Amino acid sequence: MIRVGIVGASGYSGEVLVELLSSHPGVELAAVTSRSLAGKPVAEVFPRLSHRLGSLQFTESDASALAQNDGLDAVFLALPHGVAAGFARPLFEAGKTVFDLSADFRLGSPDVYKEFYGQDHPDPELLKAAAYVLPEFPLKGWQEKPLIACPGCYPTSILIPLLPLLASGTIQSKDIIASCMSGVSGAGKKANEDFSYCERTESARPYGQPKHRHLSEIEEQLASAAGSPVILQFLPHLVPMRRGIVTTISVPDNGKTAEDVLVAWKSQYANRPFVRILEDGTLPESKNVVGTNRIDIAVRHDARMQRLILTSTEDNLLKGASGQAVQLMNLKFGLEETIGLP
Amino acid sequence: MIRVGIVGASGYSGEVLVELLSSHPGVELAAVTSRSLAGKPVAEVFPRLSHRLGSLQFTESDASALAQNDGLDAVFLALPHGVAAGFARPLFEAGKTVFDLSADFRLGSPDVYKEFYGQDHPDPELLKAAAYVLPEFPLKGWQEKPLIACPGCYPTSILIPLLPLLASGTIQSKDIIASCMSGVSGAGKKANEDFSYCERTESARPYGQPKHRHLSEIEEQLASAAGSPVILQFLPHLVPMRRGIVTTISVPDNGKTAEDVLVAWKSQYANRPFVRILEDGTLPESKNVVGTNRIDIAVRHDARMQRLILTSTEDNLLKGASGQAVQLMNLKFGLEETIGLP
Amino acid sequence: MIRVGIVGASGYSGEVLVELLSSHPGVELAAVTSRSLAGKPVAEVFPRLSHRLGSLQFTESDASALAQNDGLDAVFLALPHGVAAGFARPLFEAGKTVFDLSADFRLGSPDVYKEFYGQDHPDPELLKAAAYVLPEFPLKGWQEKPLIACPGCYPTSILIPLLPLLASGTIQSKDIIASCMSGVSGAGKKANEDFSYCERTESARPYGQPKHRHLSEIEEQLASAAGSPVILQFLPHLVPMRRGIVTTISVPDNGKTAEDVLVAWKSQYANRPFVRILEDGTLPESKNVVGTNRIDIAVRHDARMQRLILTSTEDNLLKGASGQAVQLMNLKFGLEETIGLP
Amino acid sequence: MIRVGIVGASGYSGEVLVELLSSHPGVELAAVTSRSLAGKPVAEVFPRLSHRLGSLQFTESDASALAQNDGLDAVFLALPHGVAAGFARPLFEAGKTVFDLSADFRLGSPDVYKEFYGQDHPDPELLKAAAYVLPEFPLKGWQEKPLIACPGCYPTSILIPLLPLLASGTIQSKDIIASCMSGVSGAGKKANEDFSYCERTESARPYGQPKHRHLSEIEEQLASAAGSPVILQFLPHLVPMRRGIVTTISVPDNGKTAEDVLVAWKSQYANRPFVRILEDGTLPESKNVVGTNRIDIAVRHDARMQRLILTSTEDNLLKGASGQAVQLMNLKFGLEETIGLP
Structure with missing residues (x-):
């Protein structure tokens, strides 16, 4: 124990x-x-x-x-x-x-x-x-480190779809735009009029644009995978729900198709229990992952714009925070990755 | 002006x-x-x-x-x-x-x-x-008074259905039980963790039972109409919506029927622009009054229990507070009752 | 298996x-x-x-x-x-x-x-x-029966607080009034304009009054515990949440206090894993049980009205339906009562 | 009349x-x-x-x-x-x-x-x-036409910010990406399981990507203002609220700043009663316009990405549909533009 x-x-x-x-x-x-x-x-x-x-x-x-x-x-x-x-x-x-x-x-x-x-x-x-450490895209030898920095909620939703594509050269690192929607628990548990029920119910808004704090770790990790600096446009929004993040990333297609993206994803995430690749063309929805440690990802090609659309969804408090931390503990202590996780 | x-x-x-x-x-x-x-x-x-x-x-x-x-x-x-x-x-x-x-x-x-x-x-x-002053059941001569106490939100939703019935002797003043549901704005606008979006969404609860503060003015007004002291059971609940109160009152039928209640209500409220009596047997719903200064009321007879069920709904911030205050201003200053009110 | x-x-x-x-x-x-x-x-x-x-x-x-x-x-x-x-x-x-x-x-x-x-x-x-079969108040010998009728959602929320009180004579069977609030999933999963998001969000209403179908099984079970016919007033309401039922029951105190109710409840429910008695005077809230098979119950005394207020809350789809059905399966097949239940 | x-x-x-x-x-x-x-x-x-x-x-x-x-x-x-x-x-x-x-x-x-x-x-x-006819950016002589096509909800939220910028050459027509969030009423009033309260509450999702129907009118109108064909990336999302659209548009800055955008907007929309330009750097929020015929627009410069971020919000049923239709009636029949509109 x-x-x-x-x-x-x-x-x-x-x-x-x-x-x-x-x-x-x-x-x-x-x-x-x-x-x-x-x-x-x-x-x-x-x-x-x-x-x-x-x-x-x-x-x-x-x-x-x-x-x-x-x-x-x-x-x-x-x-x-x-x-x-x-x-x-x-x-x-x-x-x-x-x-x-x-x-x-x-x-x-x-x-x-x-x-x-x-x-x-x-x-x-x-x-x-x-x-x-993002458990599905870890640095080698991380298990030796005594201090594990768990990734943030938005970063997880952006890094999981992008890292394998940058690392494999499927896409290039220019002109990436991530539009994200977060539930209100992302703002933490605090007494704040602006996050009261009456102010949040039935209302949505952009915020933290263009330089939200999470941008720093996102860009650092993307750069590490790409092998060169990456600048990203990060467009967070607050939407009226308790838990859940939905992320939609638009990236130039670099001559590639949705199929190429699926290949890179499967190569990285096959057999990873908490990444579900929606291969059938359906789009993710937050209710399908809220309450679980899973992240669902999907891709569509916008041929008219020569851009790929990468979408993901996760529970910001599970895969985006505490669930991922427990997943990391499991891996670091040599337990089964999924144990104790919904 | x-x-x-x-x-x-x-x-x-x-x-x-x-x-x-x-x-x-x-x-x-x-x-x-x-x-x-x-x-x-x-x-x-x-x-x-x-x-x-x-x-x-x-x-x-x-x-x-x-x-x-x-x-x-x-x-x-x-x-x-x-x-x-x-x-x-x-x-x-x-x-x-x-x-x-x-x-x-x-x-x-x-x-x-x-x-x-x-x-x-x-x-x-x-x-x-x-x-x-409840504008639809006012004390005589109130317009001479320089200081007008506007009724509370729960009290309005309870007094409008009950006052004419007690005043006319249609019902007696024993064993009246009011179960009420209020939207979260009833708690006011304040920074309070308990009223944050994340704590309130998708959850309901009783509170303030058995001796909520509003009981005092409800009982005082009912006693005044009945001509003798009234003790009421008041059962407030908090439900996940921004605005609106739904009130369900159970009262012994005193040998009377729903029709008798309608007669007493119509006698008092005919031509009152902000009271709508649902005569067709439908039950009120808060979305039908939220955003208006109206209160909707309805009655059903539970013959098996020999009890009448009186239901009402209002916008707690309009008919239950600010709308009613403006209505009172209109009346006191001799304007048309409905002017400036939705 | x-x-x-x-x-x-x-x-x-x-x-x-x-x-x-x-x-x-x-x-x-x-x-x-x-x-x-x-x-x-x-x-x-x-x-x-x-x-x-x-x-x-x-x-x-x-x-x-x-x-x-x-x-x-x-x-x-x-x-x-x-x-x-x-x-x-x-x-x-x-x-x-x-x-x-x-x-x-x-x-x-x-x-x-x-x-x-x-x-x-x-x-x-x-x-x-x-x-x-209500698992916490079962008929003797039920395990021999091949066909188990699982109680309804509202009935469970009303029977759990009332059955031990009637069976023990703590209360009498007259003048019991149950005001209940249900989340929208209680209406089932069906394409119905009236249960669309736009029609349900931010609105509450009474319905099914005075003779909702569930009244029949509630009264039959109460009568069985009381040893004589019981007629109940049942006041259901629909509130804007997905899951959860909150029930508030008002019953003449019969000279008894909240303490007497706690004694009767503990005598029946001590060691029952899915009934939580709130002994400290707090009131239940649906978010504390949604996602679990638990029912929380509490009691307060309204001395002014000589009535007891019994409150309960449960997840209508778990303890109020499928969770309870699995609990019954566990008991009938000799498994641990809590196995497989959240 | x-x-x-x-x-x-x-x-x-x-x-x-x-x-x-x-x-x-x-x-x-x-x-x-x-x-x-x-x-x-x-x-x-x-x-x-x-x-x-x-x-x-x-x-x-x-x-x-x-x-x-x-x-x-x-x-x-x-x-x-x-x-x-x-x-x-x-x-x-x-x-x-x-x-x-x-x-x-x-x-x-x-x-x-x-x-x-x-x-x-x-x-x-x-x-x-x-x-x-978009009333704030109308074709000359439209009042002579007997048949007025009222713009769609998403298109209004995208065209109002973009049209003056393309018409004035402030921005160019390449690489424009619009990420939008709509309330559920955008899907219309219909009995559909997928739009039931239980399926929509507390959940968000992308949909209609990459070729939503509204793209056709958006691109046609943008092309008309730009004087050449425009291809847009349109990324709609469904979020759990009844009314409201929030739109975030990312566009290459073309060497221009937020100030340049404000100049172009003010030149087009000064004195237009239903367009509010947030000049103080605040971002729009849907609750500030829901229930009104107003559209709020704002701009920020993402200098790191050399992109401008244009945000807008409107009530999809008012400025995005029926309110705008009444506004057009007012203008066509020579009434004051704002009459009868909240």
Whole structure:
């Protein structure tokens, strides 16, 4: 049994981590922390999960206490960027495996971090110990790294369709445009008038254009696959649903067809349990993946425009966050990839 | 032209007052105040209404400035209970007509106020100057009163069906049970995690049972119509929609039929433009009234239980709040009842 | 392994049965039938579940073929009332265990069936072989019966709170009023303008008052527990959510308190895995049970009215239909009660 | 008073036409037809509007009866494509003004009609009498035409931002990509399982890619403004809301900035009451225009990609359909443009 802790479990990612890890057959959920909820029974805060949480209580989010806790093998950080790094350092030094869901270790370059997150990177030294890992397109040797940066929700939905195409040269890296729609939980769990039911129901809007923070990790990963810098146009939108991301990517066809895309995808993703390629020409829909750790991808050719249309959909809290983090834990600890995942 | 001001216009009732009064042909909207929004153009805060708001700006919610403003005939208070009374006093003394949407002047008894609102009434003396007015069932002479207490949203949906039946003796006052469903805007516009989109969408729940604050004004008004004390069971629920209240009242039939109820209703509400009696046996639905100042009411007889079922629906922000306040202004200032109302 | 079939799997109950039974560790899902979908891969119709459905195909809903299929131990009927009985007969005669989710075997009396369903019972003879079973309040010896009538969604939400109170004499059977709110999936999966997204979103309404069909089985079961006839007032409402039922029952307190209710409930439901008694005074909310087979129940005392308020919430497609059917299968076949259930 | 009729008023466009024209101060609503609703009181079918509909009844959709009705000056056709043309012919011959909301007269070329609508144009001869009119970018002399083709919902949201930029040469016509999100009412009012509440709530999806029917009229109008053929990439999505369209257009910047776009827009749309240019850098949101006839447009420059991002939002049933049709009637009959429009 892997003994795990979750730090900062008051938000939506944290809640889904609690949901997954409390029922994971290979895991003992040993600690759940939250600054604001310390002292409360976890079952009281998440009544939906109460039957399997027993008497587990939220404890304080105390980095050194967690570092010294011999009963912990791995720790999931569900904290805001800038805060996560401060927890990662002592855990790393104490030899714990860290799965960080924040942006603090997603970028190779502290300069890009500063450009996109508006502050100095809190611990640039630690970047060397970290690996950004998309489980279906991993860097070799990532399992040796003690600090795993889990990809963001939008990035996952964009990288899964694009990485194999760039890596294989099926497409080129110019003029890629990704239009994305996210459910409201993407904004996190917080008291904010703008995300109240009355303000969000029955309304959609663009936001974060043209330079949303997630652009930084998307471009860095695409560049790594393409072997040269990539600049992307990223057009996020907020739509009235709780969970789910739908992404539509338009890219010059480079003389290729939908069939060529399918070949590259199948070559990369055959036998990967959480990527479903819609080969029959149907388009993905978020309800088909919400509640699962799956990402569905499809391709169509717009011959008139000489462009390929790549579409994907995922649950932003599962494949886009906590589900993927658990998937990474499974792989890193040598468990079956799908265990404990819906 | 009636020159009006709106105090506390940052909430939903305030926004709907701005919407109604800015396009009301008999009104000049002269002042819109908000502590938190002072200095901002109203058009910027309510972009939906921007075309008709010109350069109007939010000003500070300053009671004495409003009282001394000679350009104001009437003031609408869209403030929390406990706060409204502090504004009503100087406005009253300055001879302004006040329409108060809070609970501060809805109850005749300061003791009941304290019981239900948990604090001493802020200005019991002023209660004498106030009248609680449901426009379709008004106290005689209310137009002489300078301070009009506008009924609450749930109370309107319960009083409209019940008052004529109690006043006419069609039903008796025992064993009345009102089960109500409200949209989320009934909770007001505030940053509160519990009312976020993600927490409210696709979920319903009971709340405020058995002693919701609105019970106090409902029982006081029913008692007044019945001529003797009334105790009611009030069962509110929160359902995932922005606007609208659906109320279902179960009451012993007292040997009467649905036809008897229709007779009493028609006697009271014939020719009242904002009450629609569904005589054909259909049941009301909130979408048919949301966006209007109308309340739809219907009756069915449950002969097996010897009970009558009275149902009603209204827009909680219009007939249940701001629309009704404007209706009262129309009547008090001698305008046509329906003018400026959808 | 129990080898099971699902008949009429095109609707929502059928889909949830497919979801549950395809991942149930003690079950082999051997046949899934649908008149309208015969020949299609099940994975194509339910893409959300595609990973675990393999090459299973919908077959024709052919009663005699199912009856003669030696590879089937049990059959779930997810068919309209009136139709289910025609399938139950040959399956019964072939010695299959039948779990019927329709109303055809829920009532003891063909006369009541005719009164409430407007048609003669299709097979009154077969009623003798049937048992109506609420797993937490079962008739003794039900496991011997070959034909299990699974309770309806509203009835489950009303019977679970009331049955122990009537059986124990905690309350009396007079003047019980149940106000219920159901999500839209309660109306089934069908092409109907009235249940389109545009007509249902953001709107609520009463319906089926005062004599909804489910009243018949509710009253029959309550009478059985009380030992004398019970007449109930049942006030259903439709609210804009996909899944979930919230029920609020008002009943004269008979001199008893909330504590007395808790005692009776705990006596009946202690150690029942799918009933959660909210003992701390909180009220239930549908989001806490949707996606699970649990029903949450709570009680408050309205001392002013001398009435008890009983509230419950469940997922209408799980505890209110397919989840409960699988729970009954588990119990009947001697499996652990919770196996395969969320 | 203009005496008008509405043909095919059972759908959403028809309902909104009834709503607008029944309260339009310059209009007498003389006839409302529907094949399926003939004989029913209009007030019964649209209870939300009942107060202003009097005893008006649906009549049969009979083209020759309408043509011979001397009490009609203008007729709005809210019919499916292919059907509308059959009504337009006799009305045209009888000298009525026709506002057609279908696609039958939107295209200049019967060949393009056949390519995109899959059938021969029903009356190519009549195309000469027709004008496609976007009121803010009209063809000269359109008021002389007896048959007005009202633009579609998506096209309006794309043409309003693009037409002035192409006409002024601010942008060039290559490589334009429009990603759009529509509410569910865009699919019309019909009994269809796929558009049921349960299937649409909380889910989003792409559809109609890459060759949605609306592409034909979009490209034809863009070409007319640009003076040369235009090919566009059109990426529609369905999102869970009733009304509203959000459009995000990405176009190469051609060396221009956001300021240049604002200049071109202001030159075309200054003083146009239904176009609001968001000059302050905010992005549009559908709730700010739903319920109005307004379209909000904004621009941002993605300097890294050398692309401009044009965003717009409108109510698909008002500015995208019936509101725009009434706006066109106002202009054609010499009324004030905004009269009768919210």
